[in-house]
Amino acid sequence: MTDEPHKPAKRPLTLRDVSEASGVSEMTVSRVLRNRGDVSDSTRARVLTAAKELGYVPNKIAGALASQRVNLVAVIIPSLGNMVFPQVLTAISEVLDQTPLQPVVGVTNYLPEREEKVLYEMLSWRPSGVIIAGLEHSDASKAMLRGAGIPVVEIMDTDGTPIDSMVGISHRRAGRMMAEAIMKAGYRKIAFLGTKMPLDHRARKRFEGFTEALAKKGLEIVDQEFYDGGSSLAKGREMTARVLERSPEVDFVYYSNDKIGVGGLLHCLDAGIDVPGRLGLAGFNNISLLDGFSKRLATMDSGREEIGRRAAEIIAARVEAGSDEMAGERIELSPTISRGDTLRARPAGGDYPE
């Protein structure tokens, strides 16, 4: 073998190059590189040496085309800015790391058209499965998912009918649970602060469940405000200040996520408002943003770690088995409330008339 310095490598190397360099047929080289079939130790060694020497990187495109197998799982999520999704992703990766499968991420920014485009692009690579956030998709997206002939797991939400499998929580139930906990603690003048919800279906469902549970006890939202764009502490702060000024009777604020919730909490601390005595607060998602604060915001854990894990397990099992045994699996997890320091039974509370 030559000892010349490695050249710029204009044409990428092929199996053939390794075959020639090692004096072994392409087929056998391929076997060695994939650990398939029996190959004598001596030829194996020769091939491996040659491949490393040359710096050969197999061409998966050709491999996938020939074998009709692509070990990719499309994971389609709305955003990377909301830490919830990186966390789900991490859980997915941990499971898939034990398998030959690999996640490939697509981001939709909560836009259905964008989701459609991302999905189309990903499906055109013929992945082995799809994990996609939410149950709401355009008709075209649904058609693509159904037509792809691969396992599809819709995650995060269970309020609706999945295309195939689903793993998540009921956000309606989550909203109801929080409303009940708040009322039970004795709060009565409740406000809501959240994103504009036409596209964030899960936030909308929580809101619906929340108001529904209030209505059942004869209560209504006292005040509410919605914002555009991403969440930030600053927004939570400002909106909270405005609501409290506009509706001083408010004794609880329910936020659609922890980030603006913590912003609200900061406002209260600065303004010297007694939390949770004069005012209670709660968010959603149990984002670890909180864990260094003197006061922990009441929130709800959506089980995103488990969601990611179980979704990946379903895909892995179905791809591996080739069987459709787990097809149509529907897993609803239970969200759990953590009261933190901002949702406590009030002296007069806990005695809600049934």
Added chain:
Amino acid sequence: MTDEPHKPAKRPLTLRDVSEASGVSEMTVSRVLRNRGDVSDSTRARVLTAAKELGYVPNKIAGALASQRVNLVAVIIPSLGNMVFPQVLTAISEVLDQTPLQPVVGVTNYLPEREEKVLYEMLSWRPSGVIIAGLEHSDASKAMLRGAGIPVVEIMDTDGTPIDSMVGISHRRAGRMMAEAIMKAGYRKIAFLGTKMPLDHRARKRFEGFTEALAKKGLEIVDQEFYDGGSSLAKGREMTARVLERSPEVDFVYYSNDKIGVGGLLHCLDAGIDVPGRLGLAGFNNISLLDGFSKRLATMDSGREEIGRRAAEIIAARVEAGSDEMAGERIELSPTISRGDTLRARPAGGDYPE
């Protein structure tokens, strides 16, 4: 055309199916679907109808193999948990959205072996370019990058020699700048809190630049502490408390990132420590974590938005032109300090003896 309900679709559709359904040759169907070459409006329409009717999704694997072109850009970053990287990613996506290129993300968790594996996997899909964080890679990784014969942009850091192009800031300089600003403000008993740095080269370089600048003025770090694993407010809190107890003379703490820096700030606020009078604080990265706080932490912007944008532009230009005109481009951006509310000239300060 049949009006039967869409069947489960066992075998994915191929160009041939569309060809038969529309009565147009495969080649022409291909032209229509890619908007290449001239096709009469009537055949175009027939093809488009048939394709949509069937729900055909092109097979990019076959397309890529045939055309020897893959419009993917591998983006390799250490983590998604540190918001800096999603932000870089967003900037990259925005630029690539204007082109036929698409980013594909790989995460290394700061582990060189993992980087090597991720890189290998991504390169085996023959992407059109690579954007990778950092200048430190294993020999094997460097060999792969050099051998791939595609544009490579190393981002975030400029303290070292790139394989091809680089876009970033000098973290050594960033550390020096912060040290100088701190000394100039009149602080003298300076402590450092950060991650264990064997694998986080950029944090290490900042630390080195920092101590070097102190040394130039005859100062040394008074105390320091390092932590394992991810950053959190809680860690920043605890470590700060420990340092202040152990070394009560400390008048400034420099953190390796904003998250633990804010944790430290929270500790100070709770403990009633006068910031920045009695104690100054500074972090790194200008993470928007801060923008709702009553006190803003002093920090430094690493220009990650611009880094992502320029890196993507280099790749896009080189892929489009096919030329190597921008090969070897080296762009060093200037970090900017923002003093926030935790780094202010002290009454006795500003008079450092030259």
Added chain:
DNA sequence: CTGAAAGCGCTAACAC
């Protein structure tokens, strides 16, 4: 244990 032939689904290049 190893090799030869065929072909995965698409597109480049060239006819017509």
Added chain:
DNA sequence: GTGTTAGCGCTTTCAG
């Protein structure tokens, strides 16, 4: 404008 032919780099299948 449209069709035909060859082949991308690999794996499947079958023969030895």
